[in-house]
Amino acid sequence: MARTKNLTAEEMARQQKEISVSEFFAKNRHLLGFDNPRKALLTTIKEAVDNSLDACEEAGILPDLRIEVQQTGEDRFLVEVQDNGPGIVKDQIPKIFGQLLYGSKFHRMRQSRGQQGIGISAAGMYGQLTTGKGPRITSKVLRRKAHRYEIHLDTTKNRPIIGKDEELPEWNLKHGTRFTLDLEASYQKGLRSVDDYLKQTAVANPHCRLEYQAPDGTERQYERATDTLPAKAEEIKPHPYGIELGHLIKMLRETKSRWLNSFLQEEFCRVGPKVAKDILGTAKLSERAYPSRIARQEADALYRAIQKTRISAPPTDCLSPIGEERILEGLQKECDAEFYSVCTRPAAVYRGNPFVIEVGIAWGKPSGAELEVDERGRIRSRKRKRTVDTEDLLGNADDTVRLLRFANRVPLLYQQSACAVTKAAIQTGWKNYGLQQPRGGLPVGPAVLLVHMASVWVPFTSESKEAIAAYPEILKEVKLALQEAGRKLGAYIRKGKRLKREFEKRSYIDKYIPHIGIGLQEILGFGDQERHDLVERLRDSMETTRKI
Amino acid sequence: MAARKKSAKKARKRSTARKDNERVARMAKVTLDSIDQVAGEVYQCIETGTMPELTMPQRNLKNVKYDRKVGYFELGDHYKVRKLDVNSVKTFAQTVRLMALAKEMVASEDFATKREAYYVSKNWAEAKFREQRESDTVLDDIEGMFSVRDVTREDLRFVPEEHGGSVVGPLTVLDRDPETGEVIESDCSRMGSGAYTVPSSVDHLGLETTADFVLAIETGGMFQRLNHHRYWRTANCVLVEMGGVPTRATRRFIRRLSDDLKLPVYAFVDCDPYGICNIYRTLKVGSGQAAHVSAKFCVPKATFLGVTPQDILDFGLKDATHPLQDVDVKRAKDALKNDPFVKAQPKWGRALKSLLKMGVRAEQQAFAKWGLNFVIEEYLPAKLKNPKAFLP
Secondary structure, eight states: OOOOOOOHHHHHHHHOOOOOHHHHHHHGGGGGSSSHHHHHHHHHHHHHHHHHHHHHHHHHOOEHHHHHHHEESSEEEEEEEESSSSOOOTHHHHHHHHHHTTOOOSSSSSOOOOSSSSSSHHHHHHEEEESSOOOOOOOOOOOOEEEEEEEEEEEETTEEEEEEOOOOOSSSSSSEEEEEEEOOOOOOOOOSHHHHHHHHHHHHOTTOEEEOOTSSSSSSOOOSOOSSSOOOOOOOOOOOOGHHHHHHHHHHHHHHSSHHHHHHHSSSSSSOHHHHHHHHHHHTOOOOOOGOOHHEEEEEEEEHHHHHHHOOOOOOOTTOOOOHHHHHHHHHHHOSSEEEEEEEOEEEEETTTEEEEEEEEEOOOTTTOOEEEEETOOOEEEEOOOOOOOOSOOOOOSOOOEEEEEEEEEEEEEGGGSHHOOOOOOOOOOOOOTOOOTTTTTOOEEEEEEEEEEEOOOOBBBOOOOSSSOOOOHHHHHHHHHHHHHHHHHHHHHHHHHHHHHHHHHHHHHHHHHHHHHHHHHHHOOOHHHHHHHHHHHHHHHHHHHOO | HHHHHHHHHHHHOOGGGGGHHHHHHHHHHHHHHHHHHHHHHHHHHHHTTTEEEEEEOOOOOEEEEEEETTSEEOOSSSSEEEOOOOOTTTHHHHHHHHHHHHEEEHHHOOOOEEEHHHGGGGGSSSGSSSSSHHHOOOOOOOHHHTTTTTOTTTTTTEOOOOOEEESSSEEEEEOOTTTTOOOOEEEETTTTTTEEEEESSOOTTTEEEEEEEEEEEEEEHHHHHHHHHTHHHHHEEEEEEEOSSSSSSHHHHHHHHTTTSSEEEEEEEEEOOOOOIIIHHHHHHHSSTTGGTTTTTTTTTEEEEEEHHHHHTTTOOOOOOOOOHHHHHHHHHHHHOEEEEEEEEHHHHHHHHHHHTTTTBOOOGGGGOOTTTTTIIIHHHHTTOOGGGOOO
């Protein structure tokens, strides 16, 4: 047996040292969505685009993005994402792009795409790890000169190192930011590709314009369908139901309020004098207690009292759903279908976080013949021109429907089966709505199901933000939304089937009516013209007596 | 005895020949008019923008009435109306086209078997019949439709595939050469060991006879025996082989012997529910399926010579019987319950019940137990001594 030296406690103590967040993520990059080269490319673009859109919307600017992907080596790619956002103040640039967990969105309760301040710096770190080159950022704020930075990330200290810092005398945009990164990646088309992500982004963000240059050089433009920016989401304070004990203790320690009573009213939403009094009464705590002196047991009592007290649901103006009209525009723009049905649910709450579920359904390939009824009551088939190239959003009639999941307007491409949206779609009875559905599976049919969850805090199952956690409230809302949109779809499909049956019946009638004419002509011996008139008259009276 | 017969022969010679051509021509006219009338109604409906419809009687035993005074099955008042709509448009078109075919055939003095009519439709593109079963159903409907106008399927020139039964005896049939119109005489007593075959259509035939009665026989075997031994000569009768349930032509032929030549008709069939309730009942009063033609295609004056359930006892056939099968029992019970003819004839009710009680069936051939010609020498003469006692 090999002899290993036993360590003393002192020796062990010498080995203990701090782990930086950056180091941790460098070793666990799959947690952030960099598990493989293909996904790394997607995640990098995704983080950059999300940031750009967030920035534009916050500044009230209609987003205009250009995404370029170039293949520079066998497994090397150059990614460039440029936006027309407000730009970033010079000093902030290195920290935003070079330091993990540095961001504006983590502490506030407001709907945005990014949440933790990890994404873009993690992408930069990934690029640096695989190619040795850090991210390059050019940004220009209105009325200032553009700045160009080359950044390295110090993974041990989680600090950015500025490699190059230059001021550009001229730049092509008045304001905006360009993020450039070399990374090891691979590019493939199809499901879960960069193309797929951008297309879905265009569906859920009809107010943004995207230009995309793929590695093979093809250019693709996603034009905006509306010039109205989504309503700005208001920032809210946390709702008492959404808080955990540890967080509560931290809040008690940090508050500037001097009385427990005012602490509750000022730090939380939906807590007025009466609710505060109720909570404190249940907790048997004094209204005038000094918040930072509250002991752990008392905080526990306070926490329990909050759960026992009836508090109205959080306000919903912190949410900015896409809206039924915009979903419709987005779907119509990127997915040419025969029928659309949309539904935006009223806001609901899970664990104190307000959220809104929205659903859009696009159904039926319009390439086939459609039937219409003219003013004389006749049915005819009508050919419709294909306006948009549908690519692969709409599947065939015997394919499983395409499920597009969005969280705060960001497409979720991976881990479909782990997602609350998928679970809810499976639990919905689609047979009632004219689609086939295998047991325990997604429905089958030429349809796209779009499900969007807007919330101040979307509960993802992992940091790579790929699947929404299945809280019962979320499952319920998704199901209700799917059902509401499904009902409209069902009515349409049934009507279409009715029309089709009726059309078949009428063509069947048309087939045999001339024979009645021939028979009568042979018996009664009239001329061909009279026979023709007779058949026409019979056809007319048969068409008009049939109801649709 | 022979002398008496000779004189009787002279006195009883009966004939129908004279009026035949005239009647055929008149019937053709009626038929053509009926077709024009039905087609004209459809035409009128279309002209005025209403949905045309065809009306025909329902054809089953439930829509049948039997009155002993009338003597045959009459149609009840249940009709089915075929209104032109998506479900009926194909059949409707086919009906009209078959009517057109009928008109053409009447005009050109031609005919078509059901099978031929089916093949004619193959030229109708999408309106053609896929199976003969379809065209048969439409033909049945047409037949029903025209029966209320006293026009038969034969008048419409749709003739059955099968020809009628065989006939021997002192009977002369006057037919015409279809091409030359020359009259052809067939003497049914000069057929040797063969027999005259009833054609599929019999209304144009002229008939002459010196016989005293008609014996309608179920099986070919019994017919051969009686013909071979020239029973028709000894008994001075016409023998008709029905071969199971008699075809329409056979029924019509016997009917004409009964009506036009005033000959009594006696049926000689097996003693089992099929022989009684199907063969004899259809011969006498018609069938539920074809009640619309019963007025012409049955023989109301026919009576039942045998074999009766009583004969089984009287002629010692008990050990020459077979037990009744389940289907036989079912048929007999069904007849007792539903058959308007059996219900109207208490004697038949009693006979069927006693047959069920005995639980056996006896065939015509069972008499061979007493010797091959027992039926000629003993049974038939014994029965014919008292025709009044025959079952109705």
